[in-house]
Amino acid sequence: MSATILDGNKIASEIRAEVAAEAKLLAEAGMRPGLAVVLVGHNPASEIYVRGKVKSCEEVGIYSEKHTPADSVSTAELLSLVDQLNRRDEIDGILVQLPLPPQVDSKRVLMAVDPAKDVDGFHPMNVGFLSTQRPGLVPCTPGGIIEMLKRSHIPIAGQEAVVVGRSDIVGKPMGMLLINANATVTVCHSKTRDLPGVCRRADILVAAIGRAGMITRDFVRPGATVIDVGMNKITDRAEFDRYFKANEKREQAFLKNGSTLDGDVHPEVAAIAGALTPVPGGVGPLTIAMLMSNTVRAAKLRRGSAVPVG
Numbered sequence: 001m002s003a004t005i006l007d008g009n010k011i012a013s014e015i016r017a018e019v020a021a022e023a024k025l026l027a028e029a030g031m032r033p034g035l036a037v038v039l040v041g042h043n044p045a046s047e048i049y050v051r052g053k054v055k056s057c058e059e060v061g062i063y064s065e066k067h068t069p070a071d072s073v074s075t076a077e078l079l080s081l082v083d084q085l086n087r088r089d090e091i092d093g094i095l096v097q098l099p100l101p102p103q104v105d106s107k108r109v110l111m112a113v114d115p116a117k118d119v120d121g122f123h124p125m126n127v128g129f130l131s132t133q134r135p136g137l138v139p140c141t142p143g144g145i146i147e148m149l150k151r152s153h154i155p156i157a158g159q160e161a162v163v164v165g166r167s168d169i170v171g172k173p174m175g176m177l178l179i180n181a182n183a184t185v186t187v188c189h190s191k192t193r194d195l196p197g198v199c200r201r202a203d204i205l206v207a208a209i210g211r212a213g214m215i216t217r218d219f220v221r222p223g224a225t226v227i228d229v230g231m232n233k234i235t236d237r238a239e240f241d242r243y244f245k246a247n248e249k250r251e252q253a254f255l256k257n258g259s260t261l262d263g264d265v266h267p268e269v270a271a272i273a274g275a276l277t278p279v280p281g282g283v284g285p286l287t288i289a290m291l292m293s294n295t296v297r298a299a300k301l302r303r304g305s306a307v308p309v310g
Helices: 008-028 044-060 075-087 106-112 124-131 140-151 171-180 195-199 237-244 248-257 267-271 284-303
Strands: 034-038 063-067 093-096 160-164 184-188 204-207 225-228 232-234 260-262
Touching: 008 044, 008 140, 008 284, 034 044, 034 075, 034 284, 044 063, 044 284, 075 093, 075 106, 093 284, 124 171, 140 171, 140 225, 140 284, 160 171, 160 195, 171 184, 184 195, 232 237, 237 248, 237 260, 248 260
Parallel strands: 034 063, 034 093, 160 184, 160 204, 204 225
Antiparallel strands: 232 260
């Protein structure tokens, strides 16, 4: 058996095309969706992420603006900026790029974002909407995974799903979305007994733990759908050989760049899974696509439109 590879780039492209069509309709009605991104300081990884988000906005017809306070910004100053953005009607989404500097109270800043503009879906009010199946904004990565499963015609209702990881950003909302889609869900963590045995029960296994290659074939039931949320940078030669020794394409990239990306799922799982997301090119592209989708959804929920809210 060789797993069907779930192409995140292809599905993200489909979502972006749909978002662009919706954004065009809204703009024609005088309500162009708008996204404000707050990027503090000069974190190289954050700058790359934000550039990708701004570029995606341009491609789908969403107005975007970037705010770049200095590393020395205080909590009060950031709260003032968020308050200003909350008050602007043409801004439908506010994204505060994490991490924030140590002197900033990140929780206070995130809590200050108007829940109606919380396109990350992290605000407790949106978490409550998700848990009670009310219209709201859903965290982008879990939302993208559900889209991937649906668009790949992978059944969710009645299936046994296991989520490895209980973060507020992925694990918990992922579990809730799967429950809302009528799966039977187990959320695992560091205290779970017999983790491989629990994972082997899964028809759908979501790995979101941030440990390279932890999910080996011993964790996977043959034929299961395996969703790899991990994005781990491999720079050590011995570690590279443990995962990709016979992979010539990866070898060339590793020698050129001095690193490669690996997920939480060991490459050997491809031999027994029914379907598998690659890293890179799996879940990652869906996250930004769903951010665009959330911005358009926020515009429709906030400002009203003849375009139905999905």
